[in-house]
Amino acid sequence: MIKECFDNVRKNVPLVHNITNYVTVNDVANIILACGASPIMSDEPEDVSDITSICGGLNINIGTLNKNSIEAMIIAGKKSNELGHVVLLDPVGAGASKLRTDTALRVAREIKLDVIRGNISEIKTIANGSGTTKGVDADVEDAVTEDNLNDAVKFIKDLSKRLNVIIAITGAIDLVSDGDKCYIIRNGLPQMGAITGTGCQLSGLMTAFLIANKNNKLEAAAAAVCAMGAAGEIGYSYMQKGDGNSTYRNRIIDAIYNMDGEILSKYAKYEIR
Amino acid sequence: MIKECFDNVRKNVPLVHNITNYVTVNDVANIILACGASPIMSDEPEDVSDITSICGGLNINIGTLNKNSIEAMIIAGKKSNELGHVVLLDPVGAGASKLRTDTALRVAREIKLDVIRGNISEIKTIANGSGTTKGVDADVEDAVTEDNLNDAVKFIKDLSKRLNVIIAITGAIDLVSDGDKCYIIRNGLPQMGAITGTGCQLSGLMTAFLIANKNNKLEAAAAAVCAMGAAGEIGYSYMQKGDGNSTYRNRIIDAIYNMDGEILSKYAKYEIR
Amino acid sequence: MIKECFDNVRKNVPLVHNITNYVTVNDVANIILACGASPIMSDEPEDVSDITSICGGLNINIGTLNKNSIEAMIIAGKKSNELGHVVLLDPVGAGASKLRTDTALRVAREIKLDVIRGNISEIKTIANGSGTTKGVDADVEDAVTEDNLNDAVKFIKDLSKRLNVIIAITGAIDLVSDGDKCYIIRNGLPQMGAITGTGCQLSGLMTAFLIANKNNKLEAAAAAVCAMGAAGEIGYSYMQKGDGNSTYRNRIIDAIYNMDGEILSKYAKYEIR
Numbered sequence: 001m002i003k004e005c006f007d008n009v010r011k012n013v014p015l016v017h018n019i020t021n022y023v024t025v026n027d028v029a030n031i032i033l034a035c036g037a038s039p040i041m042s043d044e045p046e047d048v049s050d051i052t053s054i055c056g057g058l059n060i061n062i063g064t065l066n067k068n069s070i071e072a073m074i075i076a077g078k079k080s081n082e083l084g085h086v087v088l089l090d091p092v093g094a095g096a097s098k099l100r101t102d103t104a105l106r107v108a109r110e111i112k113l114d115v116i117r118g119n120i121s122e123i124k125t126i127a128n129g130s131g132t133t134k135g136v137d138a139d140v141e142d143a144v145t146e147d148n149l150n151d152a153v154k155f156i157k158d159l160s161k162r163l164n165v166i167i168a169i170t171g172a173i174d175l176v177s178d179g180d181k182c183y184i185i186r187n188g189l190p191q192m193g194a195i196t197g198t199g200c201q202l203s204g205l206m207t208a209f210l211i212a213n214k215n216n217k218l219e220a221a222a223a224a225v226c227a228m229g230a231a232g233e234i235g236y237s238y239m240q241k242g243d244g245n246s247t248y249r250n251r252i253i254d255a256i257y258n259m260d261g262e263i264l265s266k267y268a269k270y271e272i273r
Numbered sequence: 274m275i276k277e278c279f280d281n282v283r284k285n286v287p288l289v290h291n292i293t294n295y296v297t298v299n300d301v302a303n304i305i306l307a308c309g310a311s312p313i314m315s316d317e318p319e320d321v322s323d324i325t326s327i328c329g330g331l332n333i334n335i336g337t338l339n340k341n342s343i344e345a346m347i348i349a350g351k352k353s354n355e356l357g358h359v360v361l362l363d364p365v366g367a368g369a370s371k372l373r374t375d376t377a378l379r380v381a382r383e384i385k386l387d388v389i390r391g392n393i394s395e396i397k398t399i400a401n402g403s404g405t406t407k408g409v410d411a412d413v414e415d416a417v418t419e420d421n422l423n424d425a426v427k428f429i430k431d432l433s434k435r436l437n438v439i440i441a442i443t444g445a446i447d448l449v450s451d452g453d454k455c456y457i458i459r460n461g462l463p464q465m466g467a468i469t470g471t472g473c474q475l476s477g478l479m480t481a482f483l484i485a486n487k488n489n490k491l492e493a494a495a496a497a498v499c500a501m502g503a504a505g506e507i508g509y510s511y512m513q514k515g516d517g518n519s520t521y522r523n524r525i526i527d528a529i530y531n532m533d534g535e536i537l538s539k540y541a542k543y544e545i546r
Numbered sequence: 547m548i549k550e551c552f553d554n555v556r557k558n559v560p561l562v563h564n565i566t567n568y569v570t571v572n573d574v575a576n577i578i579l580a581c582g583a584s585p586i587m588s589d590e591p592e593d594v595s596d597i598t599s600i601c602g603g604l605n606i607n608i609g610t611l612n613k614n615s616i617e618a619m620i621i622a623g624k625k626s627n628e629l630g631h632v633v634l635l636d637p638v639g640a641g642a643s644k645l646r647t648d649t650a651l652r653v654a655r656e657i658k659l660d661v662i663r664g665n666i667s668e669i670k671t672i673a674n675g676s677g678t679t680k681g682v683d684a685d686v687e688d689a690v691t692e693d694n695l696n697d698a699v700k701f702i703k704d705l706s707k708r709l710n711v712i713i714a715i716t717g718a719i720d721l722v723s724d725g726d727k728c729y730i731i732r733n734g735l736p737q738m739g740a741i742t743g744t745g746c747q748l749s750g751l752m753t754a755f756l757i758a759n760k761n762n763k764l765e766a767a768a769a770a771v772c773a774m775g776a777a778g779e780i781g782y783s784y785m786q787k788g789d790g791n792s793t794y795r796n797r798i799i800d801a802i803y804n805m806d807g808e809i810l811s812k813y814a815k816y817e818i819r
């Protein structure tokens with residue numbers, strides 16, 4: 001299934017509407033193009049309804065939210081719901097500020113989401129309705145490890161069931177669950193954490209995968225996580241003396257550009273519980 | 274003439290005011306620096322009048338427009354007109370939303386433009402006063418091909434005459450016309466379409482070329498199109514195993530950095546009708 | 547001391563709040579990650595107070611200021627002062643427009659700054675309360691050279707004393723002074739000027755260094771300047787045929803990623819007057 005999920009993206013060329021932060025937006029656009037999809041960015045309340053209507057899905061990322069873009073998220077989200085489009089929320093920094101926490105909760109409340117993708121601290125904030133994350137990166141004490149894996153799987157399944165949404169928690173070990181099944185994914189490298197926006201990029205990529213696989217959303221979300229991790233592994237294999245996080249960023253996007261379903265299925269390392 | 278157009282940029286170091294989208298702005302700034310010019314970005318209505326006054330020309334790109342930046346476009350455009358500066362419009366996504374179509378038409382109506390540069394779908398939207406483009410990329414059925422080239426040349430000449438502005442339509446075959454003559458340019462590679470913002474970059478580059486060649490705007494616009502296409506060809510010749518669209522993006526800007534009039538004139542592939 | 551300043555960044559992993567321009571923000575985030583620190587970007591007035599509270603310091607960059615972000619700068623700056631956090635101002639384009647000059651002066655007046663870092667034209671604008679810079683790059687006639695070095699050192703010391711703030715003027719020769727001592731730094735390469743945002747990147751890097759070395763701010767600021775220059779030299783040594791400013795940008799960030807205190811102390815070229 002993982003293989004078909006990627007191949008469907010290249011076949012269908014989904015159009016992805018992104019309301020996303022200005023820090024990582026260029027990389028998000030390029031990774032969406034790299035996987036064979038097409039990105040549009042628009043965050044003006046008067047513009048988003050038209051734009052989202054011509055797309056197949058919406059990627060909402062609150063990384064550099066402002067009052068204008070929050071309004072745009074709600075308008076675009078409701079329009080997407082009306083049209084039966086896929087909607088993904090990336091609650092960047094939920095728990096780090098009241099506005100971010102409130103906005104993530106508001107989007108989750110007012111819009112029917114298909115997927116929420118974040119790091120463990122952001123997802124815990126959404127689970128608890130409040131939080132105290134230490135920035136936009138996950139707190140070390142929250143990390144999903146082999147030791148607390150059973151608890152983490154139970155946590156994500158319960159939360160997914162309660163919120164009726166697919167949840168993807170990414171970190172050293174990635175979890176993707178629809179409440180029933182949980183993908184446990186062990187792709188990727190710790191060096192990816194030294195690049196800004198690998199999470200944002202994954203959210204864009206995942207939205208493209210979801211649009212191209214609307215009848216198979218759980219697998220699509222898991223396939224996108226595997227693809228991003230595999231790209232991290234493939235990209236790293238091309239690193240040379242003197243290369244660092246900036247070149248690594250390019251190599252990861254390049255790896256998605258050169259990837260297809262067959263390569264992905266060779267690299268994907270996951271189990272289902 | 275193509276050769277001199279580029280050499281004049283390196284000689285005159287034009288200062289380019291850009292009101293542009295936040296998706297591709299970094300690449301626009303770097304390609305303007307790469308060609309020997311200097312970029313400034315400013316989109317706050319209270320700031321743009323002063324900023325545009327110290328520049329030689331203005332590049333208006335509506336890619337992530339908002340109400341604030343639209344106001345800034347009008348203010349900066351009128352100030353540029355007052356000062357006799359070059360003004361270029363890149364109507365990103367015209368046809369994809371009412372706000373974008375209306376803004377492109379409004380800018381074209383209220384500001385004396387020197388050049389409008391877009392893809393064929395965006396330019397058709399401007400020609401018709403409305404449109405239904407499928408995002409920020411051109412619709413396949415609109416594409417300029419060898420088969421419909423005569424019609425396309427007639428279309429661009431007529432539109433250029435009617436609007437009294439140089440028009441540049443870029444795609445697999447590029448057209449640049451002032452209503453009288455039409456450059457037909459066959460530089461570039463299809464792989465450039467997998468990079469976000471090659472169009473935006475070209476608009477920035479072209480504004481620099483226009484400023485440095487104010488008495489020769491048609492050739493300057495055509496030279497910029499040739500330069501971007503040549504950079505795509507040169508950049509691609511440096512691609513190695515594992516490279517993809519993100520590295521290709523860097524290589525294109527690098528190719529402009531290493532280009533001069535002589536190299537450009539060797540690569541430029543065009544005819545005039 | 548230079549060595550320890552860098553090592554303290556990697557040891558303490560400072561969290562840096564950036565209110566910065568959308569042109570170079572991605573590179574600023576990646577260079578902050580490259581040096582071992584962690585970036586957060588937030589410029590919404592309702593968000594910045596919470597965000598700055600969880601950080602160790604604030605980097606204010608006025609490169610693409612707007613009314614909303616100016617308000618955010620003031621709110622975040624005052625909160626940072628309350629909490630005893632480090633605050634740095636990068637007055638991008640001060641002198642190029644009234645709004646930029648006024649904003650730089652207002653921030654310097656209303657907020658207790660630790661460091662102001664800019665090019666010579668921007669710093670002269672702050673010294674004079676007005677200015678006429680020709681964009682976001684320094685005017686050639688202002689440049690600090692070996693010939694006018696004594697005067698420049700006197701200028702920066704006097705200004706630093708008068709404003710009671712560490713000042714860093716960067717260019718071919720860099721000066722960093724607290725009014726008493728002045729570091730004269732001769733790292734870096736002229737080719738860095740063809741990359742957008744090396745100044746912005748340095749401001750982000752410097753804020754990380756200041757947070758990690760709060761009892762030694764002058765040395766921390768000087769160490770950051772040396773690190774950026776050294777990265778320019780190291781990065782350039784990896785340049786290959788066909789590479790230009792876009793690849794060079796990646797190589798500089800990569801060089802910071804691979805740098806530590808020991809490498810820095812080997813490359814640092816400075817004297818103290």
